[in-house]
Amino acid sequence: MAFSFRAVLIGLAALSCGLSGCGLDQHPAYSSSVKYGVRKDPILKASLRKDAPERDDPDRPGVFPVMKFADIFKGDHPYRKATESLWTNGVNRVAKRTGRDAKAFDLGNLHLSADDVSDFAVALDGVLRDPTQISDSDRSTLESELESRFGTPASPKVNIANLSSNAAEQTALNDAAQKLKLDDKTLAMGSTRYRVHCLHCHGVPGDGRGPTSRWVNPHPRDFRAGLFKFHSIDQTKGASDRPPSRDDLMRTLREGIEGTAMPTFNLLTDEELESLVSYVIHLSIRGQSEAGAIKECFTWGKGDATRMERDAKVDVKQNVEEWAAFYVKKWAASNDPGAAIVVRPFPFDPNDIEKLKASVKRGQEIFNASPSPETIKHYVDTVLPREIQKEMDKAKADLKKAQDNLFKKAMDDAEDAAMDELRETMKKEQEKKKGSKLDQKEIDAIYVEADKKSGEIKAKVKAQEAKIKEAAEKKFPQLPQDLEQQIRKKLEPGFPEKAANTLKGSNCKNCHADYGRQARFRFDDWGTLTRPNNLSLGVFRGGRRPVDLYYRIHSAMPGTDMILSGTDTAFGGKEEYIWDLVNFLTVLPYPAMREKLGLKIN
Amino acid sequence: MHSEISIVGNKAWSILFGVSMIVCAVGFAISPLMGWWMPEGVSTHAWDVDFLFYVILYVTAFFFFLTEGILVAFMWLYAANDDGKRPVESNAEYPGFMSPITSLLYDQHRVELAWTFVPSVILLYIAFAQVNTWANIKYEARNKAKAGDVAAVHQLAVSARQFEWRMRYPSVHNFKKWTAEKNINADDFKAWGKIPHADDVYVVNELHVWKGQAVVVHLSTRDVIHSLNLPNFRVKQDALPGKLIPVYFTPTKANCKKSDKTGRWVDGVDPDTGKESKDLIYDIPCAELCGWGHYRMIGRVYVHKDQADYLAWLESAEKRNSQRTRD
Numbered sequence: 001m002a003f004s005f006r007a008v009l010i011g012l013a014a015l016s017c018g019l020s021g022c023g024l025d026q027h028p029a030y031s032s033s034v035k036y037g038v039r040k041d042p043i044l045k046a047s048l049r050k051d052a053p054e055r056d057d058p059d060r061p062g063v064f065p066v067m068k069f070a071d072i073f074k075g076d077h078p079y080r081k082a083t084e085s086l087w088t089n090g091v092n093r094v095a096k097r098t099g100r101d102a103k104a105f106d107l108g109n110l111h112l113s114a115d116d117v118s119d120f121a122v123a124l125d126g127v128l129r130d131p132t133q134i135s136d137s138d139r140s141t142l143e144s145e146l147e148s149r150f151g152t153p154a155s156p157k158v159n160i161a162n163l164s165s166n167a168a169e170q171t172a173l174n175d176a177a178q179k180l181k182l183d184d185k186t187l188a189m190g191s192t193r194y195r196v197h198c199l200h201c202h203g204v205p206g207d208g209r210g211p212t213s214r215w216v217n218p219h220p221r222d223f224r225a226g227l228f229k230f231h232s233i234d235q236t237k238g239a240s241d242r243p244p245s246r247d248d249l250m251r252t253l254r255e256g257i258e259g260t261a262m263p264t265f266n267l268l269t270d271e272e273l274e275s276l277v278s279y280v281i282h283l284s285i286r287g288q289s290e291a292g293a294i295k296e297c298f299t300w301g302k303g304d305a306t307r308m309e310r311d312a313k314v315d316v317k318q319n320v321e322e323w324a325a326f327y328v329k330k331w332a333a334s335n336d337p338g339a340a341i342v343v344r345p346f347p348f349d350p351n352d353i354e355k356l357k358a359s360v361k362r363g364q365e366i367f368n369a370s371p372s373p374e375t376i377k378h379y380v381d382t383v384l385p386r387e388i389q390k391e392m393d394k395a396k397a398d399l400k401k402a403q404d405n406l407f408k409k410a411m412d413d414a415e416d417a418a419m420d421e422l423r424e425t426m427k428k429e430q431e432k433k434k435g436s437k438l439d440q441k442e443i444d445a446i447y448v449e450a451d452k453k454s455g456e457i458k459a460k461v462k463a464q465e466a467k468i469k470e471a472a473e474k475k476f477p478q479l480p481q482d483l484e485q486q487i488r489k490k491l492e493p494g495f496p497e498k499a500a501n502t503l504k505g506s507n508c509k510n511c512h513a514d515y516g517r518q519a520r521f522r523f524d525d526w527g528t529l530t531r532p533n534n535l536s537l538g539v540f541r542g543g544r545r546p547v548d549l550y551y552r553i554h555s556a557m558p559g560t561d562m563i564l565s566g567t568d569t570a571f572g573g574k575e576e577y578i579w580d581l582v583n584f585l586t587v588l589p590y591p592a593m594r595e596k597l598g599l600k601i602n
Numbered sequence: 603m604h605s606e607i608s609i610v611g612n613k614a615w616s617i618l619f620g621v622s623m624i625v626c627a628v629g630f631a632i633s634p635l636m637g638w639w640m641p642e643g644v645s646t647h648a649w650d651v652d653f654l655f656y657v658i659l660y661v662t663a664f665f666f667f668l669t670e671g672i673l674v675a676f677m678w679l680y681a682a683n684d685d686g687k688r689p690v691e692s693n694a695e696y697p698g699f700m701s702p703i704t705s706l707l708y709d710q711h712r713v714e715l716a717w718t719f720v721p722s723v724i725l726l727y728i729a730f731a732q733v734n735t736w737a738n739i740k741y742e743a744r745n746k747a748k749a750g751d752v753a754a755v756h757q758l759a760v761s762a763r764q765f766e767w768r769m770r771y772p773s774v775h776n777f778k779k780w781t782a783e784k785n786i787n788a789d790d791f792k793a794w795g796k797i798p799h800a801d802d803v804y805v806v807n808e809l810h811v812w813k814g815q816a817v818v819v820h821l822s823t824r825d826v827i828h829s830l831n832l833p834n835f836r837v838k839q840d841a842l843p844g845k846l847i848p849v850y851f852t853p854t855k856a857n858c859k860k861s862d863k864t865g866r867w868v869d870g871v872d873p874d875t876g877k878e879s880k881d882l883i884y885d886i887p888c889a890e891l892c893g894w895g896h897y898r899m900i901g902r903v904y905v906h907k908d909q910a911d912y913l914a915w916l917e918s919a920e921k922r923n924s925q926r927t928r929d
Contacts, residue, residue, distance in 0.1 A: 197898070255806060263766040263895060263899075264766050266807055267807065340928060341928075343926070343927055343928050345927070346927075350924070350926070545922070545923060545924065545925045546924060546925065546926045547926055547928065550926075586800060587800055589800075590799060590800040591797075592797065592799065592800075593799070593800035
């Protein structure tokens with residue numbers, strides 16, 4: 001009795017102590033003993049999606065594509081098909097080393113020892129690199145180099161000091177880091193917020209494998225690949241894997257990603273969101289540099305060696321620095337105003353139902369790659385005049401240049417003539433004074449004298465500019481009266497065919513089969529299986545604004561099979577039809593609207 | 603055993619329960635003053651709910667103190683002696699002042715009657731007292747009438763998902779049309795909750811209504827069970843997979859205005875006086891444990907000062923929603 005009374009008192013005291021800890025610091029920093037470490041999951045060297053066929057696999061929530069290299073050999077791992085062609089090489093290596101019969105291996109049920117896995121790691125190295133094959137000492141070298149550049153979770157940094165020996169380049173790097181807001185203070189704040197709000201899905205190093213990620217389908221984004229699907233960056237200029245801008249990441253944080261487990265964070269303050277964006281960029285640059293170094297700093301020993309060793313030709317420190325500089329610049333480039341997609345103005349009043357109806361119909365035909373004659377005619381009618389105008393503008397610009405040159409030449413000629421005249425009169429005056437012909441020395445003196453007056457002469461000629469221009473203009477070349485007809489004659493033949501070919505080349509339905517209702521799974525660059533969006537549901541992950549759809553169609557999603565449409569072609573009309581596709585997609589999910597606009601999707 | 607008892611005394615339990623009772627009483631008395639009480643009710647039915655709450659609270663408080671008081675008193679009076687013996691023999695007489703109770707206790711029939719009759723009256727009272735309040739809050743028929751009474755109608759759809767509230771509003775075009783018609787029986791008005799329109803306005807975590815306007819929220823969920831909890835409005839409704847559940851309330855206090863700086867609407871501010879206050883932030887927490895992110899599933903209610911202000915916001919939201927240019 002008395003004992004339990006005491007227990008009650010002690011329990012109450014413990015409870016009040018425990019509760020009093022609440023609300024002191026809502027965003028405690030990481031413990032300084034937490035490290036990013038060097039990644040252990042395999043790195044995709046070549047994109048698997050290029051060779052991997054479409055598949056009808058069921059959804060696999062909770063199953064990560066590659067946690068460990070050895071997982072690939074278990075049962076029906078999704079990587080199996082993609083890497084199977086290289087498996088026999090692995091079997092041969094194991095057979096050679098152990099003296100076993102290569103034919104006795106059952107590829108469907110491989111039992112591999114640690115050494116066997118190493119053999120396979122060598123064989124598959126062209127597609128996947130297994131970082132666990134790196135020796136512990138090399139790993140710790142790499143880790144300390146990464147830590148000196150990127151810090152620890154408790155004190156993250158992007159250290160760009162002395163990355164370049166070239167002063168101008170170093171200044172550019174400093175500016176880039178400043179533009180990306182990668183200063184220590186912002187990153188430290190971002191790290192504490194990340195720990196509370198993001199870590200459980202996206203993981204400490206941003207690998208998308210936090211504790212809750214297994215229960216999340218689709219999987220959380222792995223920042224280390226540096227690929228982000230939802231962006232507004234023109235991917236048709238330069239590389240097609242440009243990272244998003246800070247504004248794009250801010251938008252994702254504010255709006256969340258509909259249809260996935262990524263919620264909105266719009267109740268956090270702007271300062272907190274900005275710091276999170278900085279931290280995500282930090283994780284991404286770190287992960288990219290890490291992967292780059294793992295790919296470049298190590299090599300397999302010669303012949304039958306089954307251990308990875310340091311590549312003697314590559315210095316780890318230098319390599320990490322090169323990658324860090326490269327990715328800081330790459331991220332900063334996406335924040336240039338010029339990197340953004342230029343959105344073509346919406347071609348008509350969006351409230352004009354008749355025009356919308358026609359646009360949606362064209363959009364559907366393009367989606368299905370079966371343009372009707374009217375649709376082709378529409379694009380010819382809108383694009384051809386634009387192309388003709390382009391050519392005319394070019395011809396006019398050329399002409400203006402030629403005319404300017406002619407005028408400049410006329411002015412120069414006039415100046416030369418005036419100078420000659422001056423010299424001649426001076427010469428004559430001197431001759432009269434002397435009474436005989438001048439010798440070379442005296443002529444030179446006259447030239448020097450005359451040059452002193454060149455300013456005067458120039459002014460004189462300038463005064464007569466209008467007159468000279470008038471005279472020159474009489475000789476100016478002119479554009480032919482029928483220039484437009486000429487250009488039209490040049491462009492028109494074959495234009496409808498070109499247009500038809502371009503329109504037929506938009507293969508939306510190839511992946512979004514039956515408007516996405518029967519889409520099949522495909523690999524993406526993170527190694528996950530994803531399904532092209534079911535567009536009839538009206539769930540658009542990258543945002544549902546028309547301009548978001550425009551971005552997606554124009555510059556697709558890095559890391560996926562989505563095709564860039566923004567590239568200008570010979571037809572020059574690709575950007576033209578993006579709005580038609582956008583209009584079609586915004587109407588597609590709504591039966592009442594489909595009926596109103598006469599759209600049938602069955 | 604005896605020595606242990608003597609350390610805390612034989613009356614320890616009565617002291618513990620007595621102190622607990624006093625702590626409860628003091629807490630009960632001071633918590634409204636300390637701001638630990640319910641937030642101010644800002645919907646028309648808030649007082650009806652609060653009234654029922656207080657009735658139940660006071661009834662239970664009364665019986666709590668009564669029974670707890672008797673418990674403490676008896677434990678104090680009849681605690682064991684230091685030698686562990688009972689203080690009163692089992693055949694001892696009760697003191698004379700307790701005769702009204704003892705005479706009752708000796709008549710089992712009347713005891714049964716008493717403790718059946720008193721709670722029944724209380725329970726029946728509570729059962730009947732809540733009927734009207736419940737009907738006013740939950741019944742479609744009553745709330746429809748309310749919506750028709752005023753010059754405009756307001757409806758919106760809330761789709762809960764792990765871990766946010768996705769709101770869908772009728773477009774400005776539809777809103778104006780319905781407002782002009784004042785016809786809440788129009789087919790497209792009635793069906794709007796079930797059938798999304800192509801021109802609907804989508805917003806995350808922001809529930810916009812305006813002062814004095816009855817609103818119907820079409821509540822659904824895309825994944826697991828959630829619960830739409832509007833503590834300031836005394837509204838709480840589970841969202842069940844596969845069901846579209848209407849939720850009705852009428853806000854009575856505005857809490858937001860357009861910021862001159864950003865052009866966005868900010869909450870937590872009285873639009874008339876411009877005074878900022880934490881009490882004017884109306885959260886929408888999820889009230890049903892729905893997964894790991896349950897703790898962070900919070901939206902905000904924005905009560906505009908009038909319909910014009912709401913319409914101005916709706917127009918700005920629609921503009922953002924149908925953005926066709928970069929900025």
